[in-house]
Amino acid sequence: MKIIVCIKQVPNTTEIKIDPVKNTLIRDGVPSIINPDDKTAIEVALRLKEKHGAEVVVLTMGPMQAEKALREALAMGADQAYLLSDRAFAGSDTLATSTIIAAAVKKLGADLVLCGRQAIDGDTAQVGPQIAEHLDIPQITYAAAVDYDEERETIIVKRQFEDRYQTLEAKGLCLITVLSTLGTPRYMNVWDMVAQDEKEIGIITFADLDLDKANIGLGGSPTKVKSTATKQFDKTIETVELDPEAAARTIVDALKARHLI
Amino acid sequence: MADYKSILFEQMIKDFAENEVKPLAQEVDEQERFPVETVEKMAKMGLFGIIIPRQYGGAGGNYNMYISAVEELSKHCGTTGVILSAHTSLCAAPILEYGTEEQKQKYLPDLASGKKIGAFGLTEPNAGTDASNQQTRAIEMEDHYLLNGSKIFITNAGYASTYVIIAVTGKGPKGPEMSAFIVEKAFPGFSIGKKEKKMGIRGSSTCELIFENVKVPKENMLGKRGDGFKIAMKTLDGGRVGIAAQALGIAEGALQATIAYVKSRKQFGKSISAFQNTQFILADLATRTEAAKLLVYAAVDAKQNKLPTLSLKAAQAKLYAAETAMEVTTKCVQLHGGYGYTREYPIERMMRDAKITEIYEGTSEVQRMVISGALLRK
Numbered sequence: 218m219k220i221i222v223c224i225k226q227v228p229n230t231t232e233i234k235i236d237p238v239k240n241t242l243i244r245d246g247v248p249s250i251i252n253p254d255d256k257t258a259i260e261v262a263l264r265l266k267e268k269h270g271a272e273v274v275v276l277t278m279g280p281m282q283a284e285k286a287l288r289e290a291l292a293m294g295a296d297q298a299y300l301l302s303d304r305a306f307a308g309s310d311t312l313a314t315s316t317i318i319a320a321a322v323k324k325l326g327a328d329l330v331l332c333g334r335q336a337i338d339g340d341t342a343q344v345g346p347q348i349a350e351h352l353d354i355p356q357i358t359y360a361a362a363v364d365y366d367e368e369r370e371t372i373i374v375k376r377q378f379e380d381r382y383q384t385l386e387a388k389g390l391c392l393i394t395v396l397s398t399l400g401t402p403r404y405m406n407v408w409d410m411v412a413q414d415e416k417e418i419g420i421i422t423f424a425d426l427d428l429d430k431a432n433i434g435l436g437g438s439p440t441k442v443k444s445t446a447t448k449q450f451d452k453t454i455e456t457v458e459l460d461p462e463a464a465a466r467t468i469v470d471a472l473k474a475r476h477l478i
Numbered sequence: 479m480a481d482y483k484s485i486l487f488e489q490m491i492k493d494f495a496e497n498e499v500k501p502l503a504q505e506v507d508e509q510e511r512f513p514v515e516t517v518e519k520m521a522k523m524g525l526f527g528i529i530i531p532r533q534y535g536g537a538g539g540n541y542n543m544y545i546s547a548v549e550e551l552s553k554h555c556g557t558t559g560v561i562l563s564a565h566t567s568l569c570a571a572p573i574l575e576y577g578t579e580e581q582k583q584k585y586l587p588d589l590a591s592g593k594k595i596g597a598f599g600l601t602e603p604n605a606g607t608d609a610s611n612q613q614t615r616a617i618e619m620e621d622h623y624l625l626n627g628s629k630i631f632i633t634n635a636g637y638a639s640t641y642v643i644i645a646v647t648g649k650g651p652k653g654p655e656m657s658a659f660i661v662e663k664a665f666p667g668f669s670i671g672k673k674e675k676k677m678g679i680r681g682s683s684t685c686e687l688i689f690e691n692v693k694v695p696k697e698n699m700l701g702k703r704g705d706g707f708k709i710a711m712k713t714l715d716g717g718r719v720g721i722a723a724q725a726l727g728i729a730e731g732a733l734q735a736t737i738a739y740v741k742s743r744k745q746f747g748k749s750i751s752a753f754q755n756t757q758f759i760l761a762d763l764a765t766r767t768e769a770a771k772l773l774v775y776a777a778v779d780a781k782q783n784k785l786p787t788l789s790l791k792a793a794q795a796k797l798y799a800a801e802t803a804m805e806v807t808t809k810c811v812q813l814h815g816g817y818g819y820t821r822e823y824p825i826e827r828m829m830r831d832a833k834i835t836e837i838y839e840g841t842s843e844v845q846r847m848v849i850s851g852a853l854l855r856k
Contacts, residue, residue, distance in 0.1 A: 284480075284482075285480075285482065285485065285486075288482045288486060289486055289489075292486050292490070403522075404490055404493070404494055404519075404522075404523050405486055405489075405490045405523070406522065406523045406524045406537075407487070407523060407524030407525060407527065407528050407537035407539055407543070408524045408527075408532075408536075408537045410483055410486055410487060410490070410524075410537070410539070411483060411532075411537045411538050411539050413482070413483070413486075414482065414483045
């Protein structure tokens with residue numbers, strides 16, 4: 218089984234600050250990490266590899282600095298890594314990005330594609346499903362558990378809804394987006410960390426893929442950001458001293474009054 | 479190309495120390511409990527085999543990675559730091575350096591995977607700094623050595639499975655002839671004695687080793703007969719770099735904790751970090767710690783590149799880092815005031831942990847002997 222895991226390098230948003238004048242994210246000096254949902258997707262792939270045997274290939278699109286994220290995945294135990302990097306890819310929105318990634322998946326060939334549900338910098342949750350659409354393969358989103366039945370060559374996914382789970386089975390190539398709550402990603406290990414030093418990262422450029430320039434990059438992106446705004450928090454604090462029961466009632470009433478519950 | 483191996487190692491060990499080691503440190507100290515769960519996690523990550531070559535099941539990493547691991551772990555828990563240091567420097571390293579091909583293939587894979595933990599036995603009740611005054615005897619028989627005697631203050635003793643043991647095998651030209659042996663926990667007649675109750679590194683398993691007619695196969699002699707003392711001294715040169723890194727880590731951890739404390743603690747209407755006394759003490763301690771770090775990594779360089787200056791550099795690094803750890807933690811307790819004396823804050827534990835680094839693997843006095851010896855021999 219060849220598993221392609223699509224990952225994204227994102228700024229560690231727990232350390233990010235917002236420029237109060239321009240209303241934009243200050244990314245300078247903020248460390249980059251593997252997007253948490255994507256890191257869990259790597260973990261899922263590595264668990265499948267341990268249990269059933271698989272080749273785990275990690276794929277990302279981004280500037281050359283994204284190599285660090287790929288090398289981290291290799292140090293966790295992934296077998297190969299590819300970086301989609303080309304000036305022609307710059308400025309891509311989710312649709313253009315998924316067009317490019319789908320073309321790369323097609324080129325590399327896979328039996329299973331795993332993605333994280335969504336990235337903490339954009340929170341769109343669109344790229345995974347869009348890749349599946351471009352490839353015209355089934356997709357299962359919001360996976361809370363992923364297993365494989367070797368005898369029946371079937372992937373079994375527990376899909377999470379707000380109030381219930383749905384268990385789905387898939388045969389043949391499909392794409393799954395996983396939730397970070399599925400499992401804690403393992404730490405890197407020293408064996409693979411030293412071994413990754415000798416591995417090459419495959420660079421995939423525009424010339425390597427069957428793509429139309431009209432569908433990728435800034436020009437191929439229908440999404441346009443009109444404006445961004447930062448929510449202003451009202452910091453007026455009301456202090457009342459009450460016994461626990463009255464306090465609970467007061468809180469509930471206050472939340473109700475603001476239509477929060 | 480960027481040195482991703484080092485960048486990723488630093489990220490991994492920092493995350494691990496903060497998320498897995500720090501939360502357990504207080505409990506491990508209070509209950510005097512060997513952190514088995516942490517050791518299992520470290521084994522999975524390959525931390526016990528960093529410097530062991532790949533052909534023996536290790537990661538084939540460098541000395542720098544190993545030492546930075548001891549440093550990072552010790553920032554939060556001195557106990558965890560020394561478990562790794564004793565295993566690597568005092569057991570895996572001498573087998574790697576002096577072992578036969580058969581010994582390496584037999585013992586290193588399990589030490590690398592952490593399936594077995596390593597320990598080293600030199601010290602005896604009457605052979606501390608005077609390490610050549612060994613009483614443990616290994617008498618040559620037909621196909622084995624018969625080992626009798628005891629060792630004390632052995633780090634990792636209760637949880638180790640592979641031990642490098644120094645014993646007297648006869649009379650040499652200038653005193654007792656000593657040899658080194660690889661002893662397995664399962665050898666009949668070998669038992670673990672009293673566990674020490676200690677001031678610091680209380681989770682570390684420090685016990686007595688007892689040998690009663692233990693048959694050690696002849697092929698388990700490490701190095702040549704009569705090389706025991708030399709092997710022990712060379713092994714301790716390497717071990718001292720590990721302990722220096724532990725001391726450095728403790729000093730850095732104490733500074734980290736104290737910087738956070740002085741910023742939040744308010745007296746006379748302002749945070750105590752606003753007082754010049756606090757600022758100047760912190761400045762001095764941070765500078766001294768940085769100097770210790772440079773000495774530690776100079777010794778790492780000597781070890782990594784097998785330089786003849788290792789013995790001197792290791793002694794200087796350990797002497798300075800240990801005394802730095804003691805000074806930093808003592809002054810950090812003072813900056814914490816009354817709270818620093820309570821177990822509510824980690825700083826008193828760090829001070830207790832720091833003290834051992836001035837004592838084991840050669841006291842500060844021994845380091846001064848080694849350093850002055852190197853100076854005056856010239």
